[in-house]
Amino acid sequence: MPISNNACHLRTGRYSEPGHIYLLTAVTELRRPVFTDFHLGRLVVNQLRHAHDDGIVRSIAWVVMPDHCHWLVELRxxxxxxxxxxxxxxxxxxVNKACRSSERIWQRGYHDRAVRQEEDIKNIARYIIKNPIRSQLTSRIGDYPLWDACWI
Structure with missing residues (x-):
């Protein structure tokens, strides 16, 4: 689905603060199920890990779905x-290098939500990693290959 003319309003009031926890969501262009291909999904996973390893974030939980990803992070x-x-x-x-393509992979913008201190971060992480079950991609999270959580 193309981005609306109101996409610029996604940034209105957006605030980044190191040490705070955010739930981030990015959606593929036109919601194409790019990451049904395991190898392409792993390329995305590698970039999540690089951001963690480079000290930009502390990754708490994430899942790469066929047409979007969720990422719970502590911003650093x-x-x-x-x-x-x-x-x-x-x-x-x-992904484009692997596919020998130059297509747009992600929609412009992203969704973010600051997690309040009183919220249960483990419940949010569970919600994220159960996404493949709710989407009926698997019946057990252990059978879905494109997720992780810092407690596992």
Whole structure:
């Protein structure tokens, strides 16, 4: 689904603060199920891990679904915009290189939600990693290959 003319309003009031926890969602262009291909999904996973390993975020939980991904992070050194620009750019480059393509992988923008301190982070993480079950891609989370959580 194409992005609306109101997409710029997604950034209105957006605030990034190191040490805070955010739930981030990115959607593929036209909601194409790009990541039904396990190997392409793993390329996205690698970019999530690079952001963690480079100290930009502390990844708490994530799942890569066929047409979107959810990522629960504690922000460390960059803004949300810088983080998501880096993630989407680098994952697009690696996926397009693997496919010998130059298509847009991700829709413009992303959704973010700051997690309040009183919220149960483990419940949010469980919600994220159960996405493949709710979408009927699997009946057991252990059978779905494109997720992780810091407690597992």
């Amino acid at each position: 050194t960059k803004t949300l915009g810088e983080l998501m620009c880096r993630f989407k750019s680098r994952s697009s480059i690696t």
